[in-house]
Amino acid sequence: MFIKQAYNAKTEWWRYFIGIILVFLAWQLFGALPLMAAIFLETGPEILTLTQEEMLNVLESNLAFFLLLLSFAVGLAALFFVIRYLHNQKIKDATTSRKKVDWGRVFFGFSIIAVFTVVTTLIDYNLxxxxxxxxxxAVPFLILAAIALIMVPLQTSFEEYLFRGYLMQGLGVLAGNKWVPLIVTSVIFGSLHLWNPEVEKLGYIIMVYYIGTGLLLGIMTLMDEGMELALGFHAGNNLVGALLITADWTAFETNSVLKDVSEPSAGLDILLPVLIVYPVFLFLMAKTYRWNNWKDKLFGRVTRPETLKYSEEI
Structure with missing residues (x-):
């Protein structure tokens, strides 16, 4: 099982405590230095009075987008270092329970949300x-596309490896079950979006969407015994979203194809994806990959193997 693979690594609680601190510092401190330096060069000491949204608006859109995502790339490098050298775990074992990463699953997860986003946006645009x-x-968009194709998968992979990989396995081993890591990682994942401008614009009801998305990705990971579907789905959602549509009140304001100028409202647009669309995605994946035994895979116990071994290579 995916969570149980953590037992092949070093899983003492203090390693996860140190690991989270190291990753957080790399992501939020060292990774953010280039962005803060660029803003400081534009504003000087006035930077201390700016909100997060105002800081990003100081810089040219593509530059701000790149520097913002750079912090996630630094966080991902730190996370891989922690997994490999602090826990002595193979990156493959933090990714999937299969013998090797199934890139077909990554592509399927990417495609299902990419097609859905394009089709629904076209329908919305015509209505x-x-x-x-x-x-x-053309020129700003091509620059955006080049940045997004490289940096967005690094950003989404960092979040997936942190929540559906590192923390999912760590909490599963420490709690001895699967429902605790599923719920806790989903709530933390959603809570980290509290500082997004969407929350200020739409209110806290949007947290239903963020936490619900965390649950969706967590269920994918547990049911499929690996992160491949979640990795592809998350990358497809953010990449297509960044290239296709932007708005003044979103976390990523990009040189996209379309700009939404409507007045956003919190209602069915937030609840429908979580209550209807996400279950449809899970149904399609369940049929495609023949998922079964839902109760055990989502709520069963995680038992310690009789024999343990530490990974020796990445």
Missing amino acids: RPEDFLWNFQ
Whole structure:
């Protein structure tokens, strides 16, 4: 099982405590230094008075996008270092229970959300054209595409390896079950979006969407015994979203094809994905990969193997 593979590594609680601190410092401190330095060069000491949204608006859109995602890339490198050298675990074992990473699953997860996002955006655009502006400019868009194709998968992979990999396995081993890591990682994942401008604009109800998305990705990981579907799904959601549509009140304001100029509202647009669309995604994945034994895979116990071994190579 995916969580049980952590027993092949060093799983003492203090290693996870130190690991989280190291990753957080790399991500939020060292990884953010280039972004803060660039903003400081533009604003000087005034940087201390700016909100997060105002800071990002100081810089050219593509530069701000790149530097913001750079912090996640630094966090991912630190996380891989912690997994490999603090826990002596193979990166493959933090990714999947299969003998090797199934890239077909990554592509399937990517495709299912990418197609859904493109189709629903086109439908929305045709039904409510007054709510959108044609935002496409060739050169800025091509620069954005180059940045996004490289940096967005690093950003989403960092979040997946942190929550659905490192913490899912660590909490599963420490708690001895699967439901605790599923719930805890989903709530923490959603809570980290509290500082997104969407929360200020739409209110705390949007946390239903963020925590619900965490649950979706966690269920994918536990049912499929690996992170491949979640890795692809998360990357597809953020990459297509960054390239296709932007708005003044979103976390990523990009040189995308379209700009949503409608007045956002918190209601069915938030609840429908979680209550209807996400279960449909899970149904399609369950049929494709023949998932079964849902109760045990989501709520069963995680038992310590009789024999343990530490991974010797990455």
